[in-house]
Amino acid sequence: MGAVTSSAAHSPQIAPVDRRGVQFAGERSRALSPSVILVVLIVLGGVLRFATLDVQSAWLDESATITLVRRGLGGLLSHLSSSESTPPLYYVLVWAWTRVFGTGVVAFRSFSAMAGTLTIPVMYLAGRRVSPRVGLWAAALTAFNPAMYYYSQEARCYALLILFSAAAFVYWQRALDAGDGRSLAWWGALSVLALLTHYFAVFLFLPECALLARRLGARRLILPAGAVVLTGIALMPLAIKERSAGQADWIESKSLPSRVAEAAKQFLVGLNSPLELFSTALIGLLAAAALWRLWRGAGDGERRIAGGICLVGVCALLLPLVLSATHLVDVFDGRNVIAAWIPWAVLLAMAVGFDRAGRSGAALGIAIVVVSLAVIAGVNALPEYQRDDWRSAAGGLAAGSSAALIVTPANGLLPLTIYMPGLHKVGTPLVRTREVEFVALRALRAGRSPLAPALPAVDLPGYRLVSAARTRTYAVARYRSAQPSYLAVSSLQKASGATGAEVLTR
Numbered sequence: 212m213g214a215v216t217s218s219a220a221h222s223p224q225i226a227p228v229d230r231r232g233v234q235f236a237g238e239r240s241r242a243l244s245p246s247v248i249l250v251v252l253i254v255l256g257g258v259l260r261f262a263t264l265d266v267q268s269a270w271l272d273e274s275a276t277i278t279l280v281r282r283g284l285g286g287l288l289s290h291l292s293s294s295e296s297t298p299p300l301y302y303v304l305v306w307a308w309t310r311v312f313g314t315g316v317v318a319f320r321s322f323s324a325m326a327g328t329l330t331i332p333v334m335y336l337a338g339r340r341v342s343p344r345v346g347l348w349a350a351a352l353t354a355f356n357p358a359m360y361y362y363s364q365e366a367r368c369y370a371l372l373i374l375f376s377a378a379a380f381v382y383w384q385r386a387l388d389a390g391d392g393r394s395l396a397w398w399g400a401l402s403v404l405a406l407l408t409h410y411f412a413v414f415l416f417l418p419e420c421a422l423l424a425r426r427l428g429a430r431r432l433i434l435p436a437g438a439v440v441l442t443g444i445a446l447m448p449l450a451i452k453e454r455s456a457g458q459a460d461w462i463e464s465k466s467l468p469s470r471v472a473e474a475a476k477q478f479l480v481g482l483n484s485p486l487e488l489f490s491t492a493l494i495g496l497l498a499a500a501a502l503w504r505l506w507r508g509a510g511d512g513e514r515r516i517a518g519g520i521c522l523v524g525v526c527a528l529l530l531p532l533v534l535s536a537t538h539l540v541d542v543f544d545g546r547n548v549i550a551a552w553i554p555w556a557v558l559l560a561m562a563v564g565f566d567r568a569g570r571s572g573a574a575l576g577i578a579i580v581v582v583s584l585a586v587i588a589g590v591n592a593l594p595e596y597q598r599d600d601w602r603s604a605a606g607g608l609a610a611g612s613s614a615a616l617i618v619t620p621a622n623g624l625l626p627l628t629i630y631m632p633g634l635h636k637v638g639t640p641l642v643r644t645r646e647v648e649f650v651a652l653r654a655l656r657a658g659r660s661p662l663a664p665a666l667p668a669v670d671l672p673g674y675r676l677v678s679a680a681r682t683r684t685y686a687v688a689r690y691r692s693a694q695p696s697y698l699a700v701s702s703l704q705k706a707s708g709a710t711g712a713e714v715l716t717r
Contacts, residue, residue, distance in 0.1 A: 358478060
């Protein structure tokens with residue numbers, strides 16, 4: 212991790228970098244310390260994450276986390292396999308976190324925001340193996356990437372997975388370079404923590420392990436890699452139980468090529484955003500141009516480092532892809548493979564900040580950051596691109612009769628109960644009521660504008676439409692009869708027009 216020597220001999224466009232800091236062209240009289248720039252990036256990334264934690268509603272997956280963690284610790288662990296498809300570490304940690312900071316949506320999300328903010332300096336260390344300049348670019352790409360921002364604001368395990376995987380990646384690099392036992396021990400310990408957070412951490416661990424074994428010999432890895440293997444064996448019964456419970460069956464409802472395309476898009480511009488095709492293509496072209504320049508202009512040492520990082524990134528995506536393509540375990544999804552973003556981000560940081568990148572490399576990096584921030588701003592400004600808006604829908608329902616039935620799209624109970632405690636599913640085939648409220652949400656479409664929520668045109672004998680509200684994110688239609696009557700739950704589900712609709716009562 213030594214200082215980077217002056218690149219002036221290679222390209223007069225690049226100002227020298229020394230132990231005192233980063234000196235930019237045109238500012239020869241003043242040097243900026245990398246530590247100062249890093250602190251600024253951490254602060255900006257943290258403010259971006261924490262200041263907007265409550266902009267979006269909690270959605271289905273977050274409500275599953277919140278419902279599970281609001282139990283006692285024993286209840287959490289006993290219900291994990293029937294509720295989730297991931298290991299227990301995140302849920303135990305966020306359970307302890309919420310006992311200090313509360314069990315509201317913002318309290319749950321603040322744990323992920325903390326993990327996402329801490330990932331910024333960790334990614335700096337991952338890039339600093341090449342130079343402080345590359346480290347700063349890795350930190351900047353992490354601070355402002357739309358996917359990293361998204362997961363830093365979600366009450367799920369992904370931000371913690373990224374943090375542990377990035378820290379393990381740092382110590383993998385150090386062990387690869389120095390071969391010291393301390394780095395190997397930290398790599399093994401952090402890989403264990405990553406695996407305890409999400410099963411897909413294994414797909415970063417395997418290529419890292421293979422490259423370390425090639426460099427240092429397999430005997431040096433017996434203890435650190437053995438700890439990870441034993442952890443995986445210990446988790447296997449839970450993974451099998453979760454798999455048999457069908458918690459991840461929804462993944463296979465989409466074709467594998469579409470999931471691969473969505474994962475690539477997610478790495479670049481996050482999950483959902485306005486002008487998605489345009490922003491994906493633009494950042495993709497900028498990244499491709501930078502990587503091409505790295506391939507053509509990198510020195511031998513930089514090329515060697517880039518090759519190893521690229522191999523880890525390829526394997527982290529290819530291994531789960533092969534498992535899905537062969538139908539051994541078909542769980543390839545953009546969320547599950549998000550930790551593979553780490554090596555690709557470090558590689559892109561090299562591409563815009565390597566020794567001969569010059570001003571054009573910096574310009575490509577700045578352009579990527581600017582477009583990324585525009586994507587984040589667009590999502591925050593346009594509610595239809597945000598998470599499902601159950602919070603606003605609950606507000607629309609709250610004004611209605613407390614005796615009304617509520618008919619929601621599939622899986623509406625969990626997210627609605629976050630904002631309307633006391634709801635439960637109707638458990639009988641017939642239910643007596645005089646008022647029914649139908650809820651609809653906007654529908655997201657990959658690469659296209661969301662479909663506005665549609666007010667259902669319901670034909671219920673004896674019931675008439677008494678009010679309707681429609682926004683960009685939800686719609687509520689209220690029907691009432693003069694006298695209470697019995698309605699079949701199946702007829703209400705059919706009337707809603709939503710597959711798997713749920714009928715709820717307060």
